[in-house]
Amino acid sequence: MFITECKGYELEKTKSNTSEDFFNKSEVTFKDTGIERTFQVLYLRYFDEFISEFTPYQEEPIFEAGSRSVQFKDIVALAFLIKNPEFRSRKRVYINSKAEFSSLFKELDFEKLATIFTELENGKGFEIRSPVEFIVQPQ
Template structure:
């Protein structure tokens, strides 16, 4: 699977009586068996403000998580790619909705966030990143 892009953004109200402005969307675009696909992950915006509290591997982290040249990689940029790393079967889905902090924390549990920098470096410096195994991005248990 080749990762082409991963980005996150805040939704804006389409109508005055809607609640889109309470949500963020994170997207990862990838090629799988020659077909381009995008996984859209919708979650409550408040989690961006509190992620360091409920994701053990990110304690003390703040946005941006890291920079690639001038590009700032924020928490919302990481959500969809982390979900795909943690659950590779999501490559067959178009959308997922995360409605609890516990569920979101579960996707980040055991993922080596600093190593995900390699994916973003590939995207921004080489136009993509070949993901051969999600296992490369999981924390190894200490013996």
């Protein structure tokens, strides 16, 4: 799986009677067996308040990659695909459970995650050969 882009953003209301402004969307664009795909995770914006529970980060931006300030919402879809590689053929997932959301970040190697963003900022993309490379292995 060759990662070409990771981004996240806050949804905004398109109509006054919708609840879109309670959600964030995180996207990862990648090539898998020569086919370009985009995978999206839609999740409750409320979960952003718990960054320090899910990750080693305390505030936004969570880290810098070159000239880019990486936000928490930028890493969510990538974390999901690393933890659930069988979802590569899906287009989107909706998460409304804090327990399910927090499980995405358990045992994730955040230093290696930052490396992906550095390579993306350098315009190179990043090849993930095995998702296991991004899971912290017991010592």
